[in-house]
Each structure stands twice: as structure tokens, then as C-alpha cells.
Amino acid sequence: MQNNNNLKIAVFPVAGMGTRFLPATKASPKEMLPIVDKPLIQYAVEEAVNSGIENLVFITGRNKTSIENHFNKAYEIESELKIKNRKKELEMIQNIIPSHVKCIYIRQNEALGLGHAVLCAKPAVGNNPFAVILADDMILSAKSCLSQMVNRFSDLNSSIIAVEKVEKKFLHKYGVIDGIKHNERDWLLSNIVEKPDNNLAPSDMGVVGRYILKPSIFNILENTKEGAGGEIQLTDAIATQIANEKVYAYEFEGKRFDCGNKLGFLKATIEYGLNHKELSKDLRDYIKNLNIK
Numbered sequence: 001m002q003n004n005n006n007l008k009i010a011v012f013p014v015a016g017m018g019t020r021f022l023p024a025t026k027a028s029p030k031e032m033l034p035i036v037d038k039p040l041i042q043y044a045v046e047e048a049v050n051s052g053i054e055n056l057v058f059i060t061g062r063n064k065t066s067i068e069n070h071f072n073k074a075y076e077i078e079s080e081l082k083i084k085n086r087k088k089e090l091e092m093i094q095n096i097i098p099s100h101v102k103c104i105y106i107r108q109n110e111a112l113g114l115g116h117a118v119l120c121a122k123p124a125v126g127n128n129p130f131a132v133i134l135a136d137d138m139i140l141s142a143k144s145c146l147s148q149m150v151n152r153f154s155d156l157n158s159s160i161i162a163v164e165k166v167e168k169k170f171l172h173k174y175g176v177i178d179g180i181k182h183n184e185r186d187w188l189l190s191n192i193v194e195k196p197d198n199n200l201a202p203s204d205m206g207v208v209g210r211y212i213l214k215p216s217i218f219n220i221l222e223n224t225k226e227g228a229g230g231e232i233q234l235t236d237a238i239a240t241q242i243a244n245e246k247v248y249a250y251e252f253e254g255k256r257f258d259c260g261n262k263l264g265f266l267k268a269t270i271e272y273g274l275n276h277k278e279l280s281k282d283l284r285d286y287i288k289n290l291n292i293k
């Protein structure tokens, strides 16, 4: 898909250590954990490419080379598959990223937070608007969350942050917005706070890992001090952006899974399995026959 506006770059912060998923993430990146048959990062990349993004900027860290390898040509497997005439599998691994899409890898040398990770993308992004996708957050929907946001960006030409309603007891895990809802899905923001106390949160709308950001965010990030958890928070930079220009939040259509935690990951595995054309029927039968009380 082409998008008709100038949103061509997506940033994927993938430097995190995945401590919530140990021991699985001791030697492998959490972004490479598979949901059914694809690693988390591949779903994120496919969402970007299907939304018209042409440049993928990965902010990587230690032990993340398997992400680069996943999106590179794999000569040995390809030649094996050619010899065995396994056309379907060959196509599957050759076409993960279409040829017009380019990958850039930038190393985040220190884990200083999501805001710092996004700032690391500045040399690749320059003065362009860009998307940020957190691969942990998977969203099952007819039209991808980023595509929905790209449509809103065409109209609004401002930063847009994906949000969804969150139970009060979990608000402290999220960025939480404040603002005015002016139609079914759009909010004009007056503030945003990272990981507030549940009782002090300005609303019950939590930030989900999809952002479209205007490049003014970079100068702000350069001057953003450590915030929640002692990290440089993207949310704090967005709060400053809100004070300077219009910033919107968008209530996307779709079901979101937090694959950064074990239960969310299991839920995603089940639901993506139930939606998988080869597995759907058998998995459905299997679950029915479990006779869970």
C-alpha cells in the first residue's frame, strides 16, 4: 500500500532487555519471540509496510543481531529450499520486506529509556514526520492500527498517539492522556503523564505502542530530563510538544495484546492461532475439547 502523505519512516525501539520475559530472553531478543509462526518484530514491520512506510529504522542494542539477520537475505536456507523445490517456504522468507523498503540499524549504547531510543533515530529521520511502533503491543484488527492513524494524520497533520481505555488498577503501567474527546475516536490533548498513580491519572485512556510524531519532538527530547523510572520518557517529551502545538490521541479500532507480559503473550498466541488459516479449525476443536471448568 502507498500512503499519500509524507509519512514514510517508522522507528522500532528494540534495544530493551526483555527482563519481564526471562529466562526466554536471556540470549534471544524478546522481539524475536514468535506468535504462532512469526516473530513479534515481523508483525510490527508488516504493519508499517502495509501502511505505506518505506524506511524502517531499528534502534537496537546488545544481543539483537538476530533481528538484523531475520530481515537480511539468508543464503544457506534459500539455496537449500531451492534445491528441494520448496517454493512456498522460499517465497515466505524472501519476501518479508519488499525490495523498495530499506532498513537502517542504529545502536542505542545505553538503555536510557524510550525517549532516548527515539532520539537515537534523529540522524535517520531528519525533519520528517515518522511513526514509532512498539513490537510488544500487537493489535488484531481488520485495518491495521497504523493504517488507521495514517488516515487521521492526512487530515490532522499533527502528532497522533494511539490510546485505549485501561482498567483503573492498571493505569500506573501506562502513559495516560488528558484532553477533550471531540468525536468518536479523536482526542485533542492538553497533557499526558507517564505511569501516574492509579488515583492521580488524568483519565482512563492509556497510551498503546503506536505513535505518529512530528519531528519537533527531537529538539524537545534533547532537552528532556529523566522521568518515571529514572528514564528519558517519550511521554514527557510529548507533554512538552502538547504545550507548543496540537497533538491528538486516537482510539483505534482493534484488540490489543500486551505481549511484553506472559499472559498477554499467551492470549495473543491463542487469538492469532484462532485467526490463522491453517490452524484455526484444529485449534478451535482442541480448545473446545479441553472441557475447562
Ligand code: G1P
Pocket (backbone or CB within 6 Å): 114, 134, 136, 137, 173, 174, 175, 176, 194, 195, 206, 207, 208, 209, 233, 234, 235, 260
Ligand atoms: C511504554 C510507554 C508508555 C505506554 C506503553 C505502551 O511503556 O512509555 O507510555 O503506555 O509503552 O505499551 P513500557 O510498557 O515500555 O513501560
